[in-house]
Amino acid sequence: MKKCPVCEKGNLKEGKVEEEMFGTSLGRYRAEICDRCGESFVDEETMRAIEQKARQLGIWGLAKKIKIVRSGNSLAIRIPADIARFLKLEEGKEMFLHPEGTTKLAIEII
Numbered sequence: 001m002k003k004c005p006v007c008e009k010g011n012l013k014e015g016k017v018e019e020e021m022f023g024t025s026l027g028r029y030r031a032e033i034c035d036r037c038g039e040s041f042v043d044e045e046t047m048r049a050i051e052q053k054a055r056q057l058g059i060w061g062l063a064k065k066i067k068i069v070r071s072g073n074s075l076a077i078r079i080p081a082d083i084a085r086f087l088k089l090e091e092g093k094e095m096f097l098h099p100e101g102t103t104k105l106a107i108e109i110i
């Protein structure tokens with residue numbers, strides 16, 4: 001039986017995992033799942049299928065590094081066009097901004 005490379009204690013078993021990206025489900029895929037830590041591993045081919053599905057849904061590559069800019073007395077961030085399209089954002093739309101801990105900033109569309 002194959003040992004889990006993450007925890008090095010559990011055994012890998014065939015199963016299916018739900019893959020998601022940015023909160024959007026990409027479907028269930030065949031994977032080897034550790035019976036101890038729950039980590040799952042998919043093969044190259046499955047990885048490509050997942051990537052293709054994400055591209056189809058228009059969510060591939062939506063994670064981006066951006067920079068804070070100054071705008072008067074406050075700081076501003078620019079929302080890249082493809083993220084704005086995906087979230088159907090437009091000028092004047094109201095959003096709710098709040099920190100999640102000290103390393104994450106959440107913006108909820110209301």
Ligand SMILES: [Zn+2]
Nearest residue numbers: 004007034037
């Ligand atoms: Zn494990």
